[in-house]
Amino acid sequence: FHPEHPRRRFLEAMERDGEVRGLESAWRRADGSYLYVRESAKAVRDESGRILYFDGVAEDITEQRQAKEALAESERKYRELVQNAASIILRMDRHGAITFINEFGLQFFGFSEEELLGRNVMDTIVPQEESTGRKLKPMIEDICRHPEKYANNINENICKDGRRVWIAWTNRAVLDEKGQLKEIFCVGTDITARRQAEEALARERTLLRTLLDLLPVAVYAKDLQGRKILANKVEARLMGFESVEEVLGKTDHDVYPKEVADDFVRDDQRVLLKGEQILNREQPLRSPDGTMRWFFVSKVPLRDEWGRISGLVGVSVDVTEEREAREQLRAALEEKTALLREVHHRVKNNLQTVCSLVHLQKEQTADPAIAALLESTERRVRSMAMLHEAIYQSASVARVPAAAYLRRLCDYLASVADPAVARRVRLLARVAEAEFPPQTALPLGLLVSELVANAYKHAFPDQRKGVIKVHLEELPAASGTLPGPPPTSRTFELVVQDDGAGLPDLEAALQGGSLGLQLVRSLARQLGGTLTHEGPPGTTFRIRFETPMN
Incomplete structure (x- = not known):
């Protein structure tokens, strides 16, 4: 006999009761395996009451026993799965009354089992009305009648504390032995965060x-296959469509003549494959009404979170009127300069419009992180607007006076800094009386903007006082003893320095830090310069770059 089923139980029952009924035990076969049996027997005694033998029946119930144990194990695993699942699992009858809810569901909604079992889902875990205005009682009633229509359903639920949550439900009908609806089995997943x-x-x-x-x-974006994935109304009209939706998914070959589309695609490939930037290039295009229009076209790579090129962003500024005026006044240098000033003035006004929109959005944003991002965007765009303003106010639209532009930029940065910090920190600017082309002045101004703003924000914590210095000077040309051609370029050095707390790991911050420090490296490369840094104590950035002599 099996150790768990000693034979003495049988013998004790016989001595005590004279019989056993339905006693289950395990017997060992000759090969060592066991079988389960159910015994019913009586004790046969002599005149003195002494047991002579047993008379009974033993039934092999091994298969029944194994099936029973398998069912019990299956039920145990099912209970463990339901109770330990990280999802809401409940059953409700045909009237919406809750007949079961697992432990996760109870904890999620904040109820006890006694508070939910037997009660209708309405006004317990389902509100009468969603925050969207949809009435939920008709939906619950329809689910109870036709659960197959709601196999996958999303609706708003409510917790005991009144908190609203969004749940994605999977609903399945449970039928009785006659095939009639008995109850609905529901599994829910919290999607509140995703919904938000x-x-x-x-x-x-x-x-x-x-x-x-x-x-x-005109503003647009393209994917790697050249398909438009974003466009504004100006771009839609330029392509001959009434709505933006008609533009999406179109390629240049879907819209323009082959020779025109081929030119556009060649430019796109420079951006998409080589990562080049095309900035403010004048380009003709025949409009849908047949007239020839001229545009300043800019295209830059669009990168994903890993820095890989995923498409491009383009801007086309219609300069047809300006070009016609320039062609008509080609002989007059003053009029040509006035035209270019007007272009820069319009660009400046457009950038100021963008600044105003971003500022308005920042004022209406409650999230401090989003507000900080919008503030940085406003500052960067404002720096570019000030450059265009400096260009159209200068004597030559081809040269930007660095001293006036950077000093005015520093005044602006000091004015928008945290007043509490600005009162403790002085900003000193010493800028050489030099002039730069716009393609040099723009990254130079953005560098000053990023580094000064970063110093105001991070270098002077805990009421610390200090100084931020911005120096731009021309370095003397290297002297040599060997005769040679005269130098063709001038070397300048921009230094932005503070005596603040400093960054403990400046190189790591530059490599993988904020967007601002990433822009600093990118802008230094755009200048064709070298970037070095020192500190702590304090933080010093040096950008050395060259410009053509003429």
């Missing part, structure tokens, strides 16, 4: 769409 993220994304898209459609220039 989707709503935030929708708001951001609405903001972006409004901003794009307000701009008087």
Whole structure:
């Protein structure tokens, strides 16, 4: 006999009761295996009451026993799965009354089992009305009648503390032996965070769409296959479409003549394959009404979070009127200069419009992180607007006076810094009386903007006082004893220095830090210069670059 089923139980029962009924035990076969049996027997006694033998029946119930144990194990695993699942699992009857809810569901909604079992899902975990305004009672009633229509369903639920949550439900009908609906088996997953993220994304898209459609220039984006994935109304009209939706998915070959589309694709490939930037290149294009228009076209790579090129962003500014005026006044240098000033003035006004829109959005944003991002964007765009203002106010639109531009930029940066910090920290600017072409002045101004703003923000914590210095000077040309051609370039050095707390690991911050420090490296490369840094104590950035002698 099996050790767990000693034979003495049988013998004791016989001595005590004279019989056994349905006693289950395990017997060992000759080969060492066991079988389960169910015994019913009586004790046969002599005249003195002494047991002579047993008379009974033993039934092999091994298969029944194994099936029973398998069922019990299956039920145990099912209970463990249901109770330990990281999802809401409940059952409700045909009237919506809760007949079961797992432990996760109870904890999620904040109820006890006694508070939910037997009660209707309405007004316990389902509100009468969603925050969207949808009435939920008709939906629950329909689910109870036709659960197959709601196999996958999303609706708003409510917790005991009144908190609203969004749940993605999977509903399955449970039928009785007659095939009639007995109850509904429901599994729910909390998607509140995803829903909130989707709503935030929708708001951001609405903001972006409004901003794009307000701009008087054509703005678009393309994927790696050259298909339009974003466009504003100006771009749609330029392509001959009534709505933006008609533009999406189109390629240049779907819209323009082959020779025109081929030119556009060649430019796109420079951006998509080589990562080049095409900035403010004048380009003709025949409009849908047959007239020839001229545009300033800019295209830059669009990169994903890993820095890989995933497409491009383009801006086309219609300069047809300016070009016609320039052609008509080609002989007059003054009039040509006035035309270019007007272009820069319009660009400046457009950038100021963008600044105003970003500023308005920042004022209406409650999230400090988003507000900080919008503030940085406003500052960067404002720096570019000030450059265009300096260009159209200068004597030559081809040269930007560095001293006036950078001093005015420093005054602006000091004015928008945290007042509490600005009162403790002085900003000193010493700038050489030099002039630069716009393609040099723009990254130079953005460098000053990023480094000074970063110093104001991080270098002087805990009421610390100090000084931020911005120096731009021309370095003397290297002297040599060997005769040679005269130098063709001039070397300048920009130094932005503070005596603040400093960064403990400046190189790591430059390599993988904030967007601002990433821009610093990128802008230094755009200047064709070298970037070095020192500190702590304090922090010093040096950017050395060259410009053509003429």
